[in-house]
């Protein structure tokens with residue numbers, strides 16, 4: 165069976181007054197049905213623009229090239245912008261970090277959800293039928309007194325409740341893929357867990373594929389099946405979450421883990437990441453963009469095409485000298 169999402173050799177550049185930004189370099193990424201894949205890496209590593217590339221949301225100065233960006237086996241690249249509108253929202257939903265600002269402050273949340281459903285539903289729905297469906301989804305995801313909640317304006321709801329409304333907005337059209345970009349980072353820890361449980365229940369019970377973009381390795385390891393580690397627009401490691409977060413094989417994944425509190429006891433020291441991300445406007449970027457920061461670097465890392473090495477069927481690294 166096809167993976168639900170299958171991206172091959174995605175390259176993205178931005179034309180800017182300061183020069184061409186080489187933002188993504190031959191990214192490969194796949195997510196199966198009912199699977200949750202974490203996309204992790206430090207700030208600026210290219211996680212969000214990868215998610216936005218799938219939905220063509222990178223803006224007018226973006227230049228995308230890819231072998232394929234396939235959803236359930238069908239390449240999305242050939243679709244006209246008009247045809248793509250039926251993909252966005254209906255087949256692929258995106259959840260952003262700040263739900264409060266994403267919801268229209270002047271409309272009751274029930275009206276917003278009803279509008280979304282009516283705009284994307286494959287069949288024509290009356291307002292009454294759409295409202296009933298919205299209420300059903302809110303109840304399914306455990307929102308009490310759903311009918312009353314639908315009458316509230318975003319400002320009248322907590323941040324956690326708004327985020328759950330956004331998840332309902334994503335689920336109401338029964339998408340095949342959800343791209344969740346830091347969906348819980350504005351929430352306290354308890355609400356964070358509730359929202360993640362909700363997302364994961366959609367993933368497991370409805371077979372939705374979830375791409376979970378996050379810098380929170382603890383959350384990623386608690387909820388995700390697989391982890392993909394990015395650095396400066398390159399995908400450096402892809403493997404089962406419990407392997408990548410316990411025994412990372414790429415030197416960058418190891419540095420990233422060492423720099424974060426995840427998995428350490430209180431006495432253990434954090435090692436700050438050395439160096440900085442390279443300037444992506446450089447025309448002479450090394451083949452491995454981590455080379456200038458890497459403790460294992462050799463001359464070939466800067467000049468030769470770096471192989472994507474399969475350590476096992478389900479675990480790859482893009483590195484000449486991975487850890488054992």
Ligand SMILES: Nc1ncnc2c1ncn2[C@@H]1O[C@H](COP(=O)(O)OP(=O)(O)OP(=O)(O)O)[C@@H](O)[C@H]1O
Pocket residue numbers: 178180185187205206207208209210211212213214222223225379444
């Ligand atoms: N429209 C744009 N024009 C030029 N460069 C851009 C544009 N959008 C993003 N970039 C650059 O692409 C790189 C990756 O950005 P991205 O937002 O994907 O990072 P991220 O890993 O999601 O970081 P964070 O965790 O902080 O959200 C950054 O260097 C950013 O400056």
